[in-house]
Amino acid sequence: MMQDKAGIVTGGASGMGEAVVERLLREGASVVAMDRDGAGLAALSARIGCDRLVTVEGDVSSEALGDTLIEKCAASFGNVRYLVNCAGITSPFTAFGDVTLKDFDVVNSVNLRGTFLTMRAAINHMRDHGGGSIVNISSTAGIRPMLQVIPYTASKWGVVGITLAAALENASAGIRVNVVCPGIVDTPMYRRVAMEYGAGVIDLTPMKRIGTSAEIANAVSWLVSDEASFVTGLVMPVDGGLALT
Numbered sequence: 001m002m003q004d005k006a007g008i009v010t011g012g013a014s015g016m017g018e019a020v021v022e023r024l025l026r027e028g029a030s031v032v033a034m035d036r037d038g039a040g041l042a043a044l045s046a047r048i049g050c051d052r053l054v055t056v057e058g059d060v061s062s063e064a065l066g067d068t069l070i071e072k073c074a075a076s077f078g079n080v081r082y083l084v085n086c087a088g089i090t091s092p093f094t095a096f097g098d099v100t101l102k103d104f105d106v107v108n109s110v111n112l113r114g115t116f117l118t119m120r121a122a123i124n125h126m127r128d129h130g131g132g133s134i135v136n137i138s139s140t141a142g143i144r145p146m147l148q149v150i151p152y153t154a155s156k157w158g159v160v161g162i163t164l165a166a167a168l169e170n171a172s173a174g175i176r177v178n179v180v181c182p183g184i185v186d187t188p189m190y191r192r193v194a195m196e197y198g199a200g201v202i203d204l205t206p207m208k209r210i211g212t213s214a215e216i217a218n219a220v221s222w223l224v225s226d227e228a229s230f231v232t233g234l235v236m237p238v239d240g241g242l243a244l245t
């Protein structure tokens with residue numbers, strides 16, 4: 001379905017990003033996987049061993065990176081038809097009054113500023129090259145309040161906001177922009193903070209289990225593809241019902 005389509009996946013070395021890279025390669029797409037974890041990217045390349053995968057080590061919060069990714073994708077594969085923004089970090093569990101400005105700025109610089117910068121570069125390119133599909137990863141924390149993760153919550157509501165604004169502005173240019181809001185998903189990020197969620201974490205989700213990266217990749221792959229050709233501005237929970245609680 002994705003043959004002859006190339007694009008960029010940020011956060012591609014781990015968790016959901018890695019699952020999206022694998023899924024899109026299976027669909028026939030070409031992928032530029034970007035991450036700040038160079039060793040993780042090297043391991044991904046070694047494991048997959050596919051000439052439709054190239055990797056770029058970098059920090060999504062750097063302004064120059066967006067254009068670098070577009071140039072790398074166009075030079076390697078001849079087109080840039082999609083962008084998937086998976087790179088992200090969490091904030092420490094902290095009461096509102098104790099949130100430090102440093103934590104607020106660091107989390108927003110990766111999750112919101114980083115998403116904005118890659119989107120801006122992709123939109124500028126796609127407007128001149130026949131359109132494309134952008135999928136951002138927000139969170140349940142981007143559509144309902146979550147306790148004690150204020151910087152993360154701000155960044156993820158911001159991602160939903162810029163997704164919808166970009167979808168409206170660019171629909172007539174053939175650029176679709178959608179956002180997936182995962183619930184609790186078994187990834188290295190989840191495993192790092194699982195202890196802070198506590199033993200009752202499974203019970204938080206109405207389906208009484210946590211999700212898998214592959215389940216997120218299923219939704220992303222559909223939104224990227226032409227199967228979703230009339231879908232833009234969708235805020236899509238993939239969360240076992242968590243956003244309903």
Ligand SMILES: NC(=O)c1ccc[n+]([C@@H]2O[C@H](COP(=O)([O-])OP(=O)(O)OC[C@H]3O[C@@H](n4cnc5c(N)ncnc54)[C@H](O)[C@@H]3O)[C@@H](O)[C@H]2O)c1
Nearest residue numbers: 011014015016035036059060087088139184185187188189
């Ligand atoms: N795991 C969950 O339960 C969950 C739930 C909702 C939303 N999310 C979101 O899903 C996305 C993917 O998270 P995950 O669970 O797969 O986490 P993960 O930690 O397994 O993967 C995130 C990747 O992003 C990369 N990254 C972090 N900062 C970066 C930067 N500045 N520049 C480039 N790369 C950077 C990391 O190196 C890592 O490879 C994130 O945006 C996260 O906020 C996760």
